[in-house]
Amino acid sequence: MSHIKIENLSMIFGKKKNQVEALRLIDEGIDIAEVMKQTDTTVALKNVSFEIKDTELFVIVGLSGSGKSTLIRCLNRLNEPTRGEIYVGDENILAYDKEKLLNFRRNRISMVFQHFGLLSHRSILRNVEYGLEVQGVDKDTRKDKAMTAIKVVGLEGNETKFPHELSGGMKQRVGIARALITEPDILLMDEPYSALDPLIRREMQNELLNLEDYINRTIVFITHDMNEAFKMGDRIALMKDGEVVQIGTPQEFFSNPKNDYVRDFISDVDKTQIIKVRSVMNKTTVVAKDTSLRSDVLETMDLYKKNHLFIVDENNLYQGIVHRNDVARSRSTEIKDLIQPLEAVYRNTYIKSLWERFDVVETDLPVINKDGYYKGSISKNDMIKALA
Numbered sequence: 423m424s425h426i427k428i429e430n431l432s433m434i435f436g437k438k439k440n441q442v443e444a445l446r447l448i449d450e451g452i453d454i455a456e457v458m459k460q461t462d463t464t465v466a467l468k469n470v471s472f473e474i475k476d477t478e479l480f481v482i483v484g485l486s487g488s489g490k491s492t493l494i495r496c497l498n499r500l501n502e503p504t505r506g507e508i509y510v511g512d513e514n515i516l517a518y519d520k521e522k523l524l525n526f527r528r529n530r531i532s533m534v535f536q537h538f539g540l541l542s543h544r545s546i547l548r549n550v551e552y553g554l555e556v557q558g559v560d561k562d563t564r565k566d567k568a569m570t571a572i573k574v575v576g577l578e579g580n581e582t583k584f585p586h587e588l589s590g591g592m593k594q595r596v597g598i599a600r601a602l603i604t605e606p607d608i609l610l611m612d613e614p615y616s617a618l619d620p621l622i623r624r625e626m627q628n629e630l631l632n633l634e635d636y637i638n639r640t641i642v643f644i645t646h647d648m649n650e651a652f653k654m655g656d657r658i659a660l661m662k663d664g665e666v667v668q669i670g671t672p673q674e675f676f677s678n679p680k681n682d683y684v685r686d687f688i689s690d691v692d693k694t695q696i697i698k699v700r701s702v703m704n705k706t707t708v709v710a711k712d713t714s715l716r717s718d719v720l721e722t723m724d725l726y727k728k729n730h731l732f733i734v735d736e737n738n739l740y741q742g743i744v745h746r747n748d749v750a751r752s753r754s755t756e757i758k759d760l761i762q763p764l765e766a767v768y769r770n771t772y773i774k775s776l777w778e779r780f781d782v783v784e785t786d787l788p789v790i791n792k793d794g795y796y797k798g799s800i801s802k803n804d805m806i807k808a809l810a
């Protein structure tokens with residue numbers, strides 16, 4: 423489990439004794455600017471608490487200096503927080519000794535940097551292999567895995583090239599392949615695309631969203647661009663002056679901005695261009711397995727007041743829809759034969775594109791990931807509310 427829980431995290435830069443004094447003043451409720459002036463410190467994070475769900479794509483957004491990098495660097499302890507706790511699963515990673523920390527960094531968490539951080543004297547293949555080399559994995563396995571990772575990020579055929587021979591977008595793909603090679607639970611991405619030109623940047627954003635379906639990992643992604651944040655994030659934390667101002671889905675930011683600062687921050691965002699099915703859909707909708715009994719299906723429809731139910735196989739792959747009338751009329755006890763085809767919506771689709779679908783479909787629409795696994799459903803009402 424790679425669920426992350428951050429509790430009361432503060433990070434203060436400055437002399438040790440001044441940090442302690444700064445914390446004391448913060449606890450007394452003194453204004454941050456005043457604390458920094460009095461103690462000659464920089465308060466980069468102040469009492470930050472939130473949780474990141476397992477396999478979530480979580481975005482931290484904020485202006486320059488708001489504390490984003492400081493926060494993400496606490497998650498792999500490149501920064502040692504002044505106070506607070508960070509749990510990954512059940513473990514407090516701030517309590518790790520040297521050996522445990524090394525193990526954590528080698529196996530469970532990796533980072534993609536803004537300026538790529540590639541080793542210039544190594545080929546692409548050897549750059550990607552690096553994390554396994556450090557783990558002491560044998561040469562053949564290393565190569566096999568690196569070739570797969572290179573293929574996943576679309577760089578096949580470039581294995582023997584060196585970093586200086588690649589474009590910015592390609593270098594960032596190497597960065598991602600290198601981060602994925604150790605199969606970490608958590609991927610940290612610190613403004614990974616800010617050095618790329620807009621077209622490549624958009625391409626890389628879309629690729630990451632597709633890759634996320636494929637790799638199924640927790641991703642913490644930093645950006646100062648609200649459009650990028652809303653496009654990428656399942657949920658977003660907006661930071662200001664070392665504090666989290668608001669956390670939520672893009673939809674929640676639009677429908678319920680916490681204050682004028684948030685309102686101002688999102689005012690330039692064109693939500694029809696940003697909001698995707700994934701942030702509006704109902705993730706808890708029930709489905710039936712294609713081997714379910716007819717009576718159970720009817721009961722479930724009654725319970726949820728629906729006249730239809732989506733059907734998945736035993737692996738949760740989406741199969742189709744069953745309608746109440748068909749189920750009620752059928753003599754068969756199983757529902758297998760009653761499944762009707764209904765094209766599912768890919769969860770990274772923009773919701774504005776659903777208008778046409780809802781013109782011809784009266785039910786909710788099932789939502790799947792790239793591999794066809796059922797992820798939830800979206801109703802016409804959900805769409806209208808999101809676009810309002």
Ligand SMILES: Nc1ncnc2c1ncn2[C@@H]1O[C@H](COP(=O)(O)OP(=O)(O)OP(=O)(O)O)[C@@H](O)[C@H]1O
Pocket residue numbers: 435436464465466484485486487488489490491492493646
């Ligand atoms: N090593 C350090 N020593 C002293 N102050 C630091 C250090 N690292 C960061 N800071 C300060 O902490 C505050 C938060 O910086 P941080 O880099 O986390 O912000 P950011 O939101 O990531 O900004 P950017 O988008 O510019 O990278 C800033 O005031 C910064 O100057």
